[in-house]
Structure formats: C-alpha cells, structure tokens
Amino acid sequence: GQQVMQIPQYQHVQEGEDFTTYCNSSTTLSNIQWYKQRPGGHPVFLIQLVKSGEVKKQKRLTFQFGEAKKNSSLHITATQTTDVGTYFCAGLGGYQKVTFGTGTKLQVIP
Amino acid sequence: NAGVTQTPKFRILKIGQSMTLQCAQDMNHNYMYWYRQDPGMGLKLIYYSVGAGITDKGEVPNGYNVSRSTTEDFPLRLELAAPSQTSVYFCASSTGNTIYFGEGSWLTVV
Numbered sequence: 001g002q003q004v005m006q007i008p009q010y011q012h013v014q015e016g017e018d019f020t021t022y023c024n025s026s027t028t029l030s031n032i033q034w035y036k037q038r039p040g041g042h043p044v045f046l047i048q049l050v051k052s053g054e055v056k057k058q059k060r061l062t063f064q065f066g067e068a069k070k071n072s073s074l075h076i077t078a079t080q081t082t083d084v085g086t087y088f089c090a091g092l093g094g095y096q097k098v099t100f101g102t103g104t105k106l107q108v109i110p
Numbered sequence: 111n112a113g114v115t116q117t118p119k120f121r122i123l124k125i126g127q128s129m130t131l132q133c134a135q136d137m138n139h140n141y142m143y144w145y146r147q148d149p150g151m152g153l154k155l156i157y158y159s160v161g162a163g164i165t166d167k168g169e170v171p172n173g174y175n176v177s178r179s180t181t182e183d184f185p186l187r188l189e190l191a192a193p194s195q196t197s198v199y200f201c202a203s204s205t206g207n208t209i210y211f212g213e214g215s216w217l218t219v220v
Binding site for chain 2: 042096097099100102103
C-alpha cells in the first residue's frame with residue numbers, strides 16, 4: 001500500500017533559524033496536503049498542492065510539490081515559538097484514501 | 111456549524127469490553143475518516159467512507175468496525191478492547207480537499 005515518509009522525525013532549532021521538513025511517497029499522488037498539530041491538539045489544515053512543481057507561500061512558510069508528484073517540502077523561515085508542533089504531509093491516493101506522513105516534530109528554543 | 115464532533119472525549123475501558131466512539135459532522139461532507147494516533151507517533155488510517163452506505167478498510171482495521179448509515183454519522187466500534195488499542199482517535203471529514211478533524215477521543219484500555 002501507499003507509504004508516506006517524512007524526515008527528519010524531530011528537529012530542534014533556535015528561534016530565528018530556518019526549518020525544513022521533507023515528505024516522500026512510495027506512489028504518485030493526486031495532491032498533497034500539509035497539516036500542523038499543536039501539542040495536545042488535532043491536526044489543522046495548512047495548504048494543498050495539486051500541480052507538478054507547484055510552489056505556494058504563506059507568510060514565512062513555503063511549500064513545494066515535486067515534479068514527479070511523489071515528494072514535497074515545507075520550509076519555515078525565521079522560526080518563532082508559535083511554530084512549535086508536529087507537521088504532517090498527507091497524500092491523496094485512489095478512492096479518496098488519505099495517507100498521512102510520519103510527521104516532523106518541531107521544537108523552537110527561545 | 112459545529113464541524114466534526116466526537117464523543118466521548120476521554121474513556122477508560124477494561125480489556126475485553128466493547129464500546130462505540132461517536133462521530134458526527136454537519137458540513138454535508140461525503141468523505142469521512144477514522145485515524146488513531148499513538149503517543150508521539152503519526153496518524154494511521156483505520157477506516158474511511160466515501161459516502162453513506164460505503165466503507166473501506168485503511169491501514170489498521172483489525173479490532174474495529176464502522177458503519178455509515180447517514181452522511182452525518184460515522185461511528186467506530188471497538189470489539190473486545192485490548193491494551194494495544196490505547197490511543198487517541200480522530201474522526202475527520204472532507205469535501206475531497208481540506209480535511210477537518212474532530213478534537214479527538216482519548217481511549218485507555220487497562
């Protein structure tokens with residue numbers, strides 16, 4: 001079945017440093033979505049990428065979808081303590097089956 | 111709009127007991143999902159549904175059952191609870207794009 005892996009599993013950064021998480025799927029995806037989960041909370045939708053090579057920005061966050069539609073990345077510029085949480089990518093396969101990546105837990109040190 | 115509502119929020123179950131986690135959404139979404147999240151881990155798909163009367167297995171369906179008699183409701187049934195089912199359970203719904211999560215149900219099996 002479809003597998004979606006993310007690296008790194010954990011990342012500690014000093015506040016102000018940049019952060020990147022990478023997402024790789026075993027199969028080609030129709031689209032990819034990114035979610036953020038704060039500690040003790042539920043995942044919250046950030047963005048969806050659909051087109052091959054697509055790049056989208058949300059303030060300090062930059063999202064990319066690979067040319068082969070099998071990988072994606074999320075880059076945060078100048079991290080803040082409010083960025084703390086776990087970031088998940090999620091790939092849409094056949095029949096609306098959504099598979100979440102393993103997640104990257106971000107800790108920001110003030 | 112209440113969004114996705116899950117009950118109960120917390121439950122302690124004894125080994126061998128059965129229970130149903132309730133999930134309801136008021137957004138008229140066709141797609142609904144049940145995920146489990148073990149401590150510090152990612153989201154694993156248990157079951158999903160693309161519409162009333164249609165359900166399908168996800169990655170970890172063993173020990174669970176679902177039904178989808180209406181668009182709004184998607185209950186998850188645990189039969190013969192085992193300690194390995196201690197987890198946080200998230201119900202979610204989607205239009206096919208953004209996935210909206212409930213706040214989660216914390217289940218402990220002792």
